[in-house]
Amino acid sequence: MTELLQNLILGLLLSGVYALAAAGLTLIFGVMRVINIAHGAFLILSAYITYALWNGLGIDPLLSILITTPVVFALGWLTYRSVVSPLRNAPMASTVLLTFGLALVLEAAMGTIWGNDSTTIRPAYADQSFLVGSLFLPKSQVYGGAVAVLVLVSLWLVLTKTWLGRSIRAAAVNPSGAQLVGIKVASVGALVFALGIAAAGAGGAIVGVMYPFVPGAHYQWIARLLAIVVLGGMGSMGGAVLGALMFGVAETLTSAYVSPSWATAVPYIIVFAVLLFRPQGLLGSRLREDAVAA
Template sequence: MTLVLEAAVLGILTGGVYALMASGLTLIFGVMRIINVGQGALVILGAYLSFVLFRTWHVDPFLSLIVTMPVMFALGVVLQLIFIRPLTTDREALSVLVTYAIALGIEGILGYIFSTNYVQLRAWYETASFAIVDFHITYVYVFGFLLCLAILGALFLMLYRTTFGAAIRATMLNRTAAQLIGIDVDRVAALAFGIGMATAAAGGVVFGITNAFNPGSHYDLISRLLTIIVLGGLGSLRGAVIAALIMLVTEDITAVVVSPVWASFAFFVILVAVLIVRPQGLFGLRVRDRI
C-alpha cells in the first residue's frame, strides 16, 4: 500500500511538469489550429539554455528561468513570424512539416554543440528529501511541481482575467469572428506561440533537473505530450492538465502494482476507452459538419 501511495504522489508531482509542457502545445493548437510537433525539441532547448547558465555562471536551474523564459518567448515570436505566419494554404498539414523541421534543426544544432551525451541539471538540494508516512520525496520534485503550478495558475489568470486573455479565447473559439470584432489575430497568434515556448522552457528546466537528457530526447517527449492533449481535448488547457495527471499517475501505479513494462500500455487503454466514448477528448469541443 505504501508503494502505491508513493507512486501516486510521484505521479502527481511529475504530472504537473507534463501539464505545463502540454499547456503550451494545446494553447498553440487552440489559437492557430496547428500541431507544433517541435514542442518537445523546444522543451529540450530550454533545458540546455539552463544547462549553459549553470555550467558557465553556476546559476541555479530554477533561477535561470528569469533568463530562459523571456529568451524562449522572444524566440517563439520570431519563429512564428518567419515560419508559421507565411503559411496561407493548407496550413494544418504544412505546419506539421515546418515544426518538425524546426525540431530537427534544434536537435542538429544542440548535437553539434553538446554532442549526444546525456547531461542533467544539478542543484545543491537535488538529494535533499523529506518523509511522508514511510517514504521519502526529494525537494526537487516538490519545488518543480510548485513552480509548474504557479506558472499554470498565472496562465489561467491571464486567459480568464485579462483583455489579452479574452482575445486569445475569442481567437480559439472562432478566428474569423474574432477578426470581425477587431482582434488582431496575427498578433495574438505570435504572442501565443511565444507563450507556448516560454512554458516549454519552464517545463524543460524542471524536466532537466529530474531526468538526464540529450538532443534526441524530444522524440519521446513529443509523443507523450501529443497523447496528453488528445486525451484532454485539443485546445483545452484544463484538459491538458487533467490528462497529464491521469497519464503519470496511471503509469507510476501500474509500474509498481504490475510491471514497468505495462506502465505505458495501461494509460493507452484509458486513452482508447475515452476516445471511443468521447472522440473529442475529455474537454474538447465536438466538431459538427455544417451543411
C-alpha cells in the first residue's frame, strides 16, 4: 500500500509538469487553431538555457524560471511576428509544416551551440529525498511539481481574472465580435503564442532537472504533449490538465508495476481507447469541418 501511494504521488507530481507544458500547446490551438509542432523544441531549448545559467552562473535551475520564461516569451513573440503571422489565415496544414520546420531549425541550433551529447542538470538536491512517514519523495520531483503547479495556477489567473485573459477568450470565441469592441485580434494572437511558448519554457526548466536531454528529445516531448492535448480535448485548458493527470499517473504506475519499457506505450493505449468513444477528447467539443476551416 505504501509503494502504491508513493507511486501515485510521484505520478501526480509528474502530471503537473506535463500539464504545464500541454497547457501552452492547447492555449495556442484554442485561440489560433495552430498546431505548434515546435512546442517541444522550445521546451528543450529552455532546458538548455537553464543548463547554461546553472553551469555558467550557478543559478538554481528552478529559480532560473524567472529568467528563462521571459526570454522564451520574447522568442515566442518574435517567432509569431516573423514567421507564423504571415500564415495566420492559411490552412492548418501550412502551419503544421511551418512549425515542424521551425522545430528542425531549433534542433540544429541547439546541436551547434551545445552539442548532441546527453546533458543533465544536477543541483545539490538532485539526489536527496523527503522522508514522509515511510514514503521517499525525491526533492527534484517535489520541487519541480510544486513549481509547475504554481506557474499553471498563475497562467489560469491571467486567463480568467485579467483584461488580457478576457480579450484572449473573446478572440477565441468570436474574433469578429472581439474586433468590433476594440480588441486587436492580431496583437492578441502574438501574446497568446508567446504565452504558450513561455509555458513550455517554464516546463523545460523543470524537465531539465528531472530528465537528461539532447536536442532531438523534442520529438518525444511533442508526441507526448500532443497525445495529452488530444486526450483532454483540443483547445480545452481543463482537458489538458485532466489528460496530463491520466498520462502521468498511467506512465508512473506502468513503470513501477509492469515494466519501464511499457511506460511510454500504455498511456497512448489509453488515449486510443478514449478516442474510440469520444473522438473530441474528454472535455473537448465537436466542431464542424467548415467551422474549423473558417
